[in-house]
Amino acid sequence: MDNNGVKKITIPNLNSKRRQFTGILIVLFASALFSSLGTLTNIAYEAGVSPIAFGAWREVFGALTMIVLLIIGVGRHSHTQQKSLSKIPGWQWRNLSIAAVAFMSYSLAIFYAFVHLTVALALLLFYIYPAIVTLISAFTGRELLNRQKIVALLFALVGSSLAVVGQMFGEEIRVNWIGIGLALLAALGISVYFLVGRKGYPSIPASYATTIFLLAAGTVFATVGFAFGEKESLLQPFHNASLWPILLFAGVVAAALPTMLLLTGIRMIGASKASILAIFEPVMGSILAAIFLGQNLYFIQIIGGILILSAAYILQRTSESKVVESSLEKSIDLAN
Numbered sequence: 488m489d490n491n492g493v494k495k496i497t498i499p500n501l502n503s504k505r506r507q508f509t510g511i512l513i514v515l516f517a518s519a520l521f522s523s524l525g526t527l528t529n530i531a532y533e534a535g536v537s538p539i540a541f542g543a544w545r546e547v548f549g550a551l552t553m554i555v556l557l558i559i560g561v562g563r564h565s566h567t568q569q570k571s572l573s574k575i576p577g578w579q580w581r582n583l584s585i586a587a588v589a590f591m592s593y594s595l596a597i598f599y600a601f602v603h604l605t606v607a608l609a610l611l612l613f614y615i616y617p618a619i620v621t622l623i624s625a626f627t628g629r630e631l632l633n634r635q636k637i638v639a640l641l642f643a644l645v646g647s648s649l650a651v652v653g654q655m656f657g658e659e660i661r662v663n664w665i666g667i668g669l670a671l672l673a674a675l676g677i678s679v680y681f682l683v684g685r686k687g688y689p690s691i692p693a694s695y696a697t698t699i700f701l702l703a704a705g706t707v708f709a710t711v712g713f714a715f716g717e718k719e720s721l722l723q724p725f726h727n728a729s730l731w732p733i734l735l736f737a738g739v740v741a742a743a744l745p746t747m748l749l750l751t752g753i754r755m756i757g758a759s760k761a762s763i764l765a766i767f768e769p770v771m772g773s774i775l776a777a778i779f780l781g782q783n784l785y786f787i788q789i790i791g792g793i794l795i796l797s798a799a800y801i802l803q804r805t806s807e808s809k810v811v812e813s814s815l816e817k818s819i820d821l822a823n
Contacts, residue, residue: 510755511803513748514764520745522771525606526779527737534730538598539712540720541737546594546705548738549746553698556743561694575690582687583696586680590700591707593676596669603666607654610769612670614647617762619678624759629685632759639798640763646794647766650773653788681758684750693754697747760802767795 524545531541600609621640625632688696712721724730753761770792777784 507756508803510752511760511764511799513755514752514761515767515799517745517748517752518765518767519771520740520748521765522768523775524737524741525772526775527733527741529776529780531730531733531737534727534733535720535723536730536734537712537717537720538601539708539715540717540723541734542594542598543705543708543712543721544724544734545737545742546701546708548735549742550698550701550705550738552739552743553694553701553747557694557698575688579688579690582683583691583699586683586687586696587700587703589676589679589683591704593673593680594704595707595711596673596676600666600669600673603661603663604670605655605659605661607651608660608662609666609670610651610654611648612667613674613677614644614651614766614769615671616674616678616681617643617759617766619674620681620762621759623678623682624685624757629682630757630759635801635804636759636763639801640759642794642798642801643763643766646791646798647769649787649791649794650769653773653785653791654769654776654782656783656785678762681753681762684753685758686754689754693747693750696750697743700746701742756802763802764795764799767792767799770795 527545528538528541532538536544597609597613600613604612617640621630621632621636624630684696709721712718724734749761749765752764770788773782773784773788774792776782
């Protein structure tokens, strides 16, 4: 009860259960799509396309895919929901810019972390970001931190670690302080992306935001590539036509669709839950690598996948609560 004679009770927001379940499925599906990046990057690299060049083409084709979808009406709000871009508050555009910078920063940082570190080691450092997102969300009061969410976070972190450690078997470990710093920078960048994406620019459709992110990232990747002597690799598709289907597939399946779906999921279930579920990616990545690259799939990676799916189950049963104020004069007598 507060000073005005109002009792506050916390009840489950039952109306959000279906939305929460849908959001969880969307994030898991987006993570599964993102997991194809490792396999596609390997295929492109063997054909002479460097990771930075692959990233540039992936973002460009992803942005073009989003533009085509918007032209044909996919991802656009209805006329009744549509809001003029000129009427969107300036603070939302500012937050969108912050998210775009975070998106570009983490993408570039993790790519270059792979250059200096063993890929699996870089991923181990990178996948601490759900803990960062969850703790910041709790400390700022934006989201609840309850026992179920903590358990789900621990399950997901252990699961992703097992999935990544499995990739280290038989591989020479490379350690470099620059690589460690880049991997941690990537974790911080994607944490900001999740946190701002929750409610930072609600009037801007996820499809519009995705297009902006991919256009900006593609421009930065290409600029960095040319600046660091990757011109030949960036132009490699013009000398090898067989690369175009791979790059187009990467743009659609590993950039446009998962980026839009992930942002949609973040808005539906919150930054912390979405970040916990997003690390399903290394599990699916290991499965795809085993299928298409002939890499071994170890038992601990299967256990990792089970743990992450268990985290998804726990989160699905955990609903955010809302505070309902009830005046003593106008509501039922809660004391009875």
